[in-house]
Amino acid sequence: MPRVLLIEDDPSVREGVELGLRRRGHTVRTAPTGEAGLAALGEFRPDLVLLDLMLPGMNGVQVCHRVRETSQLPIIMLTARGDDFDVVIGLEAGADDYIVKPARTEVIEARIRAVLRRIEEPSGGRPGIEFHGELAIDRAGLTVAKAGERLALAPSEMKLLLHLSAAPEQVFSRQQLLEHVWEHSYHGDARLVDACVRRLRNKIEDVPGEPRYIQTLRGFGYRFGPL
Amino acid sequence: MTRRAQAVAAALSGLAALSLAGCGIRDSDVVEAGAAATVAVAPPPEFRMLVYFLGPDGRPMPVSRDIARPFPASTALPVRNADGSLPYEGFGTGYEISPDTARRAGVVTDMALGVLLSGPSPAEAAAGLRTELPRTGGRPHVEEERTGAPDGGRLRLRAPFPVTGLTPRAVHQLVCTAAFAEDPAARSQVVVTGPDGALPPARCDGL
């Protein structure tokens, strides 16, 4: 069972979510502030961070940035609906997904599982490493290198790249990507996709403003290539 | 537009029409403008008698006759005496007869009535004058009745013809001719009598 670090300032939410997740078998460590959470990272070594955006002192977005400086640990933001602007900033800072409070434990757990789930291989027996232009994608090892240099991709970025590159030149609508990459419902928040694409382009494209790998088809969605 | 506005408009247009009308010179009624002109009628009052005939329209019209004419005509220039009397040539100085004397004696009156009864002269007839009195050979006679009234006397005019059938204009001719012959102011009352009786007294004061 995954180890979850919950950073949340409100005691009742902290306690409720901790209780719910522990009942489902997760190992949960809680921290009331961002500073305490960051301090717990090294010692607790979680598989995933549940991060409240509204924190006293260092806020969720800042924590997100700090985490991404050193690791590609999956991060799910806890947010209240209506804090739309914060969601976008959190996603830009590198969060992989978000959950709107209040949420049932089953929803929280489903998100955790989705983020942690490895992308399914379309069909087995593929060669280990694919080359697309300067990109070398190792589906088995879950590594991506550009011009021989390994790229640090967050889980959502990695999954998105793998999903798109598995069917080059095929167009995926944002709703489809939400369903397959994030396991959201069809009607989920497409900003998840857009933010993730932006982050991914910053990492793999030569000129993010003129993407080669992740191309936009206005009105339809995204596709990988053609190179 | 309200009724009031309509009324105002009507009044204004009426006023405008009124002010615009009457441009130029229009006909007028007869307007009296002062007295008549006073002319001099020849001969002077003392030497004339007025005989009243009728104009073409029946209006009394006086004609003037020189009362000296029936008297013997002067053979010399009529030189007036110092007292204004005419010299009487027939009898010489001291026997002059002034017109007033003749008038007072009823001579002028009888003479005037005689002229009246003889009708308009040809010249007068040519001017449209006529008379409504009968033409008779006889002469009327006038007697003065002294009544002492301040407005002159009363004259009794004896006509040689019936008078009750006379027209008012004819009577007026008689009265006026007699009154003016007797007195320049014609103040006398005149009673016209004839063989058939007398008419009520009358004055010559318009017809």
Add this chain to the structure above:
Amino acid sequence: MRACPAPAEDAGPRRARRRRAPRPHPFGLRTRLVLAFLLVAAVGCGTTAALTYRAARNAILEQTQNTAVSALRDQVDPLRIDLPVQTGTLRDALLSIARQGKPRPWRVYAEYGSLRVSSTDRPTSSVITPELRARALGRGTTPHSSFQRVVKDGTPYLTVAVPAVFRTHATQGTAQPTGLVFYAVMELDEEEANIEAMVAAARDGALPALAVALIPALLAARGVLRPVRELRRAARSMGRGRLDTRIHAKGSDELADLARTFNESAAELERSVAELRRAEARARRFAADVSHELRTPLAGMLAVTEVLDEDAGTLDSDTARAVRLISAETGRLAVLVEDLMEISRFDARAAELHSDEVDAADCVRKTLQNRHWTDPARVVADLSEGIRARLDPRRFDVVVANLVGNALRHGGAPVTVRVYAEGDTLVTEVADQGPGIHPDVLPHVFDRFYKADPARTRSAGSGLGLAITLENVRLHGGTVEAANRPGGGAVFTVRMPR
């Protein structure tokens, strides 16, 4: 089919009507003012001119007439005549008088009985009227001089009659008519020319005066109309919601009073509206704050409802019922708070549209699948395939889910969902087989917390579902109508631009 009076729908045309440019007024205030001014000026000019003219004309004529009468009298006075008159001497006298015409040459005539003597080759004149003759002879009274103006063939003449009287005695006695009357006939063409010149002068003076009067008329009209126009502009501006509109009121006339009254009323209105807005904003912020504050404890509670549900089986029955009740109501409370938050965002105009181009049929199908409304006995989907529409998928999902959920709750199964395109409009119809909506309720179905049945204190939903639906449709620039189908059952129709 009775359309629900959706406010967004009919506010448009009304506003358009209000903004239409003002019609030109053929008999507007300006025209009337100018006309009145001109009329007054015309009447003033005309009356003054007419009165002046009449006075001048009368003066001219009077002078001419008096001069003529006294001149003729003066000419006749020294005459010495015989009675009956002598035609020859009379003609000589007339010729002499004819040369002395005053103020203008005249022709003179004399009449005596049937005699007619004149200074001309015609014995008498046709302009001498019988009335003048009768007056000159003065039947029964002392004759007087008289005159008359006669217009013959367009030419005005002055005819003067001076009867001749004489004294019966040098000192006493009355003036007796001689029966002789002198007439003078004088053309008044020069007077007429003078008078016509006056008329022309009056007219030529009046027209420029009217033209000059036009200037103050226009100025006065402008002076009156400018405040009126400003008032109209201000009133229209107020109507458009700019309550801080004020008019610059100066002077002390009625229009300034009106402007000041307008300003005071506007200020009062602005105060009231501002107060109302503040109150409404307070109320809305309160709802938003309350929901916000409720959310945090709910987050904690909702996270543990599972624990309660799982362990309820191990508790004694009363405790178990209580625990399950708390769990269920916590869930409903969470939904209610979510809906309240949503509607607060609409009220605060903070709701954003995250549009994406999607397949409409796909969208509706996913909504039904997600809610497990896949049983054809309950929900029938009649979806036209291949309609691409630009919309916010999450909000469209809310719209369809709310309508179908509402139909399942209040109407009767099967619920039919139809999606089709009408030109550039995406039409979504949700129809049920229930008893339909009571006509009294129809106008209120989209109201917040509207209870069709007052006895039922709580609906199964939050009571905000249809209100949120309406707001979401409006956010898309569309309309939603509720109606009853002729065959029974209610139908909700959503129209949104594609």
